Amino acid sequence: MTAFASSRPARRTAYVPSAALVPEVLRGSVLAVARMISRAEAGYAEAAEALAEIYRHSGKAHVLGITGVPGAGKSTLVAALIRAFAADGHKVGVVAVDPSSPFSGGAILGDRVRMSEAAQSCQAFVRSMATRGHLGGLARATLQAVDVLDAAGYSPIIIETVGVGQDEVEVVTAAHTIVVLSAPGLGDDIQAIKAGILEIADIHAVSKSDRPDASATVAALRGMMSLGPARPGSDWQTPVLPVSSLSGERINELKDAISRHWDHLRDSGELRERERSIGRTRILGTARQLFQDRFKRDTGELEAHVQAVVSRTTDPSAAACLLLGWDNEVLA
Amino acid sequence: MTAFASSRPARRTAYVPSAALVPEVLRGSVLAVARMISRAEAGYAEAAEALAEIYRHSGKAHVLGITGVPGAGKSTLVAALIRAFAADGHKVGVVAVDPSSPFSGGAILGDRVRMSEAAQSCQAFVRSMATRGHLGGLARATLQAVDVLDAAGYSPIIIETVGVGQDEVEVVTAAHTIVVLSAPGLGDDIQAIKAGILEIADIHAVSKSDRPDASATVAALRGMMSLGPARPGSDWQTPVLPVSSLSGERINELKDAISRHWDHLRDSGELRERERSIGRTRILGTARQLFQDRFKRDTGELEAHVQAVVSRTTDPSAAACLLLGWDNEVLA
Known part of the structure; x- marks a missing residue:
């Protein structure tokens, strides 16, 4: 099946009501998924009820958050994970958040190209969310995009985001499994802690493992992890895994750790508390955005x-x- | 005058009502300034009216925002600027925002030590704001701290913050003059644009100018600046200045550019629109926080x-x- 097999050429110029897209999304139509995500991103009033309906059909996918400071190599890692999960027969979804300037609203796509290539060869669905004009709404639209992919049968769904700031933390904490990617030499460990994302990791990955300074970063993170579990009340031991995304080396090891964390959440009963936490974040984030919008008008x-x-x-x-x-x- | 000359030992254990601290702040008492900032940070209800009164006495200081990704060397630069402005007879205030983990609430002070040394030798007032538990309130408390320093006669007042995320952008855009600090080698220019802060700069500084790769970063920023003015409607030409904070080299050049920008804002009439923009940001930010707090209760x-x-x-x-x-x- 090619990506646009489900489209009906005669109708492509007419606006398909969002309600009519819902059954198409549920049976996995790539075109319907793309349209629903665009409507979530644009904040169309007409799509609100359809997105609510789609939410009620979601909740099956394993949602991964991949985060790290700019330059850590997140997009390259995501491309490698798409290939690794697709090789196991998974239908992978990706929602990438591009921070953009608060002034110009511009977004630089850069290394997303690499991700697109991986997506095309693996039938994965990759979507970049523009952040312009969103403010608090970015988190809402991003998570609605995840709902659409979830309801359409994609799993795992990868949320890729730069890991600093309230919106970004809000998006990534809506994932079941959070992978924090660090790069060797990108500031010392104190600088990384300052960014405030190390402690939310379920899995640490260190990119560019072929570089000589990578082992120092791995050792620093392992030392930090030895101080105790990252999440209070959890006995999950956060692994620290060196990876080399370009060569694909050790990507399978990371993929296995991600699957192991998902099993852990379900077997330990921690999944229930994680889902409640995600729900709380989403309700409050949405309320905050609706409120802000009122004053924009x-x-x-x-x-x-x-x-x-x-x-x-x-x-x-x-x-x-x-x-x-x-x-x-x-x-x- | 030493830092605690204005304190009255007999009263230091009793709670001084915030209303009584206001006149002390206005005459520049360091102890009263420290106490008022602590009360703003803690969000004491009792201090709300006093902080409102202090706000009405503010508006005299030149407020600088210094921002950049983790590892760029912001704290070191702030220490150098404290010394440079103090040498000209200025009474410098600094409010530094420490990002901390959303889980543990921990904050790493690290290189703040260097800043404290500069502060002590220059009679400057330096304050680190803890970010734990604040969410939207961080921006409000930080800007109230700036108000207190402003009313107490400090100028310039430097806000130091990591430059990614909504809160951080909100804080730094409350400054009259925004200095964005980039480090050579800390990711390429596309990665820096991703962080979304380059375009809000009134002045670009490039740290570690003694490093061989610094000139490439300076050239990339100058190339970006040549595309046009950073702010629509302004004819301010954003300078790109290499600095070496540790040696103090070229810090005076940066200090002069900061003073020149302040003159430009006043002479061109742009100061009025900048102040309106700051007011808008503060009102909406405060409203958002009050709203969030309601649901926390x-x-x-x-x-x-x-x-x-x-x-x-x-x-x-x-x-x-x-x-x-x-x-x-x-x-x-």
Whole structure:
């Protein structure tokens, strides 16, 4: 089956209602999946009910989060994992988050090309989410894209994201298994801890294992791990695995560790608490975004408050309360 | 005057009401400044009115944002700038944001030590903000700390932050002058653009200028700058300055560029629009945080929704609307 076998050429110019796309998504139509994800990304009101319906059909896939600072080699690793999982007969989905400038809204695709090649040869579905204009909505649209792939039968689904910042942490903590990728020489261990992502790892990977300084990074991470389990109440031992994505060396070892973590979550009963945590994150993240959107629409009222704050006749907290329609007392 | 000259030993164990600290802050008491910042950081309800009063006395300082990816050498640069501005007779304030793990709440202070030494010898005021438990509140507390230093007569006030993520961008865009620090070899230019901070720079600095690969980074940034002005509507030409913080080489050149940008903002009239933009960011950021806090207190209601989302009887967007008390129609 080729990627667009399910499309009907005569209808491609007309807008297919989102409700009509849902059964197509559920039977795995690549075109329907692509369209639903585009509508989630654009935030179409018309797609809201269909995405809610799709969510209710999700919950079967193993969701992986792959994160690490810029330059660690995440996209290359994702390409290697697509091939490794596809070789085992898995239908792999990928949602990659491209941070972009808050000013220009531009996004650089760069090494996504390598990922696309892997995707084409493996029938995987790869999607890059643009971050422009999203703010809090990025996390929501990204996780809705994961829902669509989940409902369409993709598993594992890989979320690739740069691992710094609230949105990014929100997205990656919606995964069952979090792989944190470190690169040798990319700052010392203290700098990495500063980035705030090492401790959320279920698996550590160290890229560029052929470089001479890789073993020092592996040793530093293993030393950190020996201090105790990463997650309170879990007896999962976080492995530290050197990988070389370009040559494919040790990628199977990483793939096996990912599968082992999934088995651990199910066998230990930790999956239930992990799913609750994911649900909590998603509800609060969505609420926060809906709230922000309200003020984006209501700019007139906002600008009056801005003027008062700039002229120091009021302060930002008092203005925020007025905007919320709340009493100043809530400032506790 | 030593740091604690203004303290009254007999009162140091009793809680001084925040209202009583305000006049002390305004006359520049270091102890009062430290206490007010601690109360802003802790989010004390009792301090809210005093912080509002302090805000109304702020607006005199030149606020600098210094940002860059982990490992770029920000803290070292801040230490060098403290010395350079102090040598010109400035009373420098620094608020450093330490990203910490979302799980453990731990923060690694590391090279802050170097900054403290510079602060001590220059009578500067340096404060690290812990990020644990803050989420959206980090930006609010950080900017309140800047208000306190501003009202106490510090200028320039340097905000040091890692430059990735919504909170971080929110904090740094509350500065009049944004310095983005890049390190040679820390990923190629595409990776740096991914981090989404290059375009918010008023001044680019490239650290470790003694390294052979620094000139390539300087050339790449200059090439990017030649494409046009960083801010729409501004004729400020963003300079790209190599620096070597440890030796102090060229730090004065950076200091002069910072002063030149401040003059430019005032002479061109751009300062007014910059201040409005800062006010907008602060009001919306504060509103978002107050909103999030409401759900942290109201966990019982939240957990019922979490259960429904995990069991797929509802979806995260519908649960968010219920939690907000909003009609599902707003999902547009």
